[in-house]
Amino acid sequence: MARNGPAGACVAPCVSVLGGAGFTGALAARLLHRHPSFALRAVTARSDVGRRLDDLYPHHRVPITLEELDLDRHAAVDAAVVAYPHGAAAPLVAQLRERGVRVVDLSADFRLRDPAVYELWYREHPVPELLEQAVYGLPERYRERIRSANLVANPGCYPTATVLALAPLARAGLLRDVVIDAKSGVSGAGRAANDRTHFVTADENVSAYGVPRHRHTPEIEQELAALGSEVLVTFTPHLLPLDQGELVSCYVTLERVDALDVTQLYTDAYAGEPFVELSAKPPGVRDVRETNICRISVHRDPRTRRVIVFAAIDNLWKGAASQAVQNLNLMFGLPEGEGIG
Amino acid sequence: MARNGPAGACVAPCVSVLGGAGFTGALAARLLHRHPSFALRAVTARSDVGRRLDDLYPHHRVPITLEELDLDRHAAVDAAVVAYPHGAAAPLVAQLRERGVRVVDLSADFRLRDPAVYELWYREHPVPELLEQAVYGLPERYRERIRSANLVANPGCYPTATVLALAPLARAGLLRDVVIDAKSGVSGAGRAANDRTHFVTADENVSAYGVPRHRHTPEIEQELAALGSEVLVTFTPHLLPLDQGELVSCYVTLERVDALDVTQLYTDAYAGEPFVELSAKPPGVRDVRETNICRISVHRDPRTRRVIVFAAIDNLWKGAASQAVQNLNLMFGLPEGEGIG
Amino acid sequence: MARNGPAGACVAPCVSVLGGAGFTGALAARLLHRHPSFALRAVTARSDVGRRLDDLYPHHRVPITLEELDLDRHAAVDAAVVAYPHGAAAPLVAQLRERGVRVVDLSADFRLRDPAVYELWYREHPVPELLEQAVYGLPERYRERIRSANLVANPGCYPTATVLALAPLARAGLLRDVVIDAKSGVSGAGRAANDRTHFVTADENVSAYGVPRHRHTPEIEQELAALGSEVLVTFTPHLLPLDQGELVSCYVTLERVDALDVTQLYTDAYAGEPFVELSAKPPGVRDVRETNICRISVHRDPRTRRVIVFAAIDNLWKGAASQAVQNLNLMFGLPEGEGIG
């Protein structure tokens, strides 16, 4: 539990969650509130200021009132989790960094290393000078860099699952062509109430969205390239009638197929990874619900010579908030799984 | 299909749907668009003007553009279905009546015969002078009056199911005490996108709302009293994680129990009713999905001497739009089930 | 409604449904029971003999008792719909054909023209000599042959959606490589109650199955080849937490891309098709629920030079039972959409 010393001074590393009214910020607040080694100092919000988090999200049981942002108070912490929309996050992150606060940013603003790519898929980058210090917060990939990072760009939910699904093949330079068909629960669309998130629209339904240019595409391509496979991916997400959970189905044409033992490749790649599970059967999103685990299965189709990889995560946990805490744990020298196991 | 003569003149009775962007208005438009004997003249809306209905609701397949209300055009019809919110409907209905249009009103504005009761549960009644000509549009109860009515107040979804569930007992003067626990799919909450109708709130959830004073209560009491049983009912609705469908579970303490054969009472009461089904097993809402049918089962509990009655309807169909068409059929001398079977 | 003459003799073409306890057979019985031009003579079953269909499936409202198969009675009809499992269907179909009954078979037994392919994916074919007279029952493709066919092999649900999604490209010889990611509601897994169809397994879940060799694969490849594109497809179905509905997402690498106007290609290909809808937006399965419609959208991704095609159907309707009735309509010279519109 969070423990505060006298006058609100933190004895444990002290963390603010900025933007805590949405799904991912609120979950980050819950995980930090119950975390044995962090003290949750405050939760700010852009809407619902003055409401209590345990009124908005009773199941999180965080007895804290949402506050309006006041950097003098909310930046007097060791670290901050920022859960602002893309574009709005970057200027806030810049202010936090100026005050020396270490940041895990849940937005897309610091995920793409090349500001030109960011501009192509989003808009002009507000603070491109900060991009250099940002570390892409996928611990299974950048664990050591994250430990010393002051600015961690928490990956998107789809890139998290996809990069974990494809990393062993990408690192071996084997990806020639990749089709990614992704499926996400409605929480992935965020808390905004609109026609698309209305129960009557989503229930008993499934459809694709973001066709053909979903913004997670360049993030996936950047990380696959960094691993060793320059490839243009076809990435298409679908909205499913479930709450939390995300499955990516990756259809890979290999550079060469011959003697490759893909199962062994994956077993080796993920040996010792505490939050990656390999499964013989295609994983279901129920298998990882409310966990920080990514569950992966890999299959060869001898007929088409393709490899098919499935990866399931909880989009709000490993796809956002619990991965943010995993990153914070690394940044503060704590056991990587503390408070998210 | 709707057939229009030259210059838009209707050869069949011509109907407008006013307020067609919401769930019930849009469904009424669909039923009238495909109706063999009515011509759907126009569909107006207060939001989404200019959008096509088959864009908003693809599954209804109504290739019509939503128009802004223009009484000179939209009241040049034989009848109108009004699907406006409570309070907003009454003045529009008054204007339609002034122009001689026969109206089926889906709002609560003309359901309560006593304006003082309306005021107690809603607000001051905008046009109390019209209440006298309104007929409560439950065909199984007021079939003959509906045939000649010019203003039909389409019942609320809960009162439809509840009054059908209890009418045989009420008519026999047997209701001493009634608890109604109602369960509704999310479409009953309407098209408004908000925290309550967000998929992530409603999915995997159930909770009561409108406790302890839901506005359908006086409507139920009025109709039970008219049948012969003056009783204060306890009525509590719950929101369920499903789209369309409504179940009322009625727990009745009888005035006297002795020799009563409740099964026979119900069989006699509903013999020949085309849209009431009696079932030995408790009905499920799937049994009546997308139909105008109310499915009822009645049970005695010899231990507690209570009678338990379940009634299932589709809240958008028998609870609103298909019942409106059933009423229109009666008003225009058509077969009662035309276009809704 | 079905009308029988004296002593059970049919005045309309008389049809039996053999294997009516499962989802698709029961729905075929419902559609035929309400069909204006066919008379439903009997419904047989292998389980649940003696139970009434309207007890098993109240929402179908077919007041008929399931009978044990007795060919002397059940083959005294003009046509039969056979809804037996793969392998069990073929011998029954052979007996029906010997007695001169025209058959629509919902199983896979007569879909593959080459018995060697059938043997590879299923088992040795029980009656290969019948394969020659079988017509693949996709009306949009083989309408004229179906009219005169005596044995129609109703397509699988996935091949129905996939072949309709890809036919315009296949006919133009444009398919170089195809990945099909399919999503189906649980009714596609049939009525058998097991761990996989248990609500608690399927709810809030999604996972792939039949990896990497689902039996619908050769059926898809056969039909694409017949259209002009010999291609090995990667086909992977997923189970979704919804009842009825199926979406196929097809990722196509074209033989050539240059000046192709895919939208125009599809518009031309499906002009006048009563049950194919083209949509600018990716279709949702709600859009086609309980209809015989296949709703398709086609998209180009200029970055990857792929074409992405989505097709949504109701797996029990266009994917099985209503398509069977569409075929029967053609076989008996009736309007193609009668009883399924």
Added chain:
Amino acid sequence: MARNGPAGACVAPCVSVLGGAGFTGALAARLLHRHPSFALRAVTARSDVGRRLDDLYPHHRVPITLEELDLDRHAAVDAAVVAYPHGAAAPLVAQLRERGVRVVDLSADFRLRDPAVYELWYREHPVPELLEQAVYGLPERYRERIRSANLVANPGCYPTATVLALAPLARAGLLRDVVIDAKSGVSGAGRAANDRTHFVTADENVSAYGVPRHRHTPEIEQELAALGSEVLVTFTPHLLPLDQGELVSCYVTLERVDALDVTQLYTDAYAGEPFVELSAKPPGVRDVRETNICRISVHRDPRTRRVIVFAAIDNLWKGAASQAVQNLNLMFGLPEGEGIG
């Protein structure tokens, strides 16, 4: 985590779960496997022997193989959780008690103190002589007795929620008449795959079952009487399209109403209870999912002079497995919430 000493000897109190293939037994195994103070010795099953629990229930992550029952091995423990069906549990519990094993029994076999009542609702009691030593395992009610009990009868899920909902009124002798309308997710129907638990039956549906004599009725009446209110209750459960979660809606006619402050009554009654939450708004089952918490709200209806009480629990947790662990914690002098918070 479970810790075993050399040769399988437990250093912590050692527990077996007998009947671990079902939903509640498997969850008990998971909670004990991760419990800081108990060592999970073995999990037996009547079906699925030889399968691993983390294959059957991946999300529980219990890497243990289901074994066939062998009392010489499985009774060499400090305590056992028995998750057998009603009737089958009692003889096994008797054998365990003979060997000195302390037992928490999840079945109904030891919940009813009067064997005549058991016989009336179930069958002849197999081991009535054991009834005397059984303590009803509702910690909020019998905490002290549970501490020293050797046989704890874990309450049914509905009685747990209902007795907690009504205890403050019952203790004050205020219950004159009680109607309980209960709603449960499908996991409450158990793991058996059948028509009722098939996704296609339960999805988009709601219906009552066990009308009018559900077996949890006498358990509720026994506990209300023990609290001070002899009353015949009307209890009707409904099956809802959700996985885990249970809501009871209790409609209470009071003996007297005058000056009663029900909110204060509940606040006083549950002050300090770690697993009872009071809420101003009607609770939803999402609020308590995967917790040991019972969330209650109480409302007065001045019109009907009734009190309405809602209580939400997770049927598999507080309604079964986590309450069993809560009881074990009490029995072994551990913090009451250890391993279930």
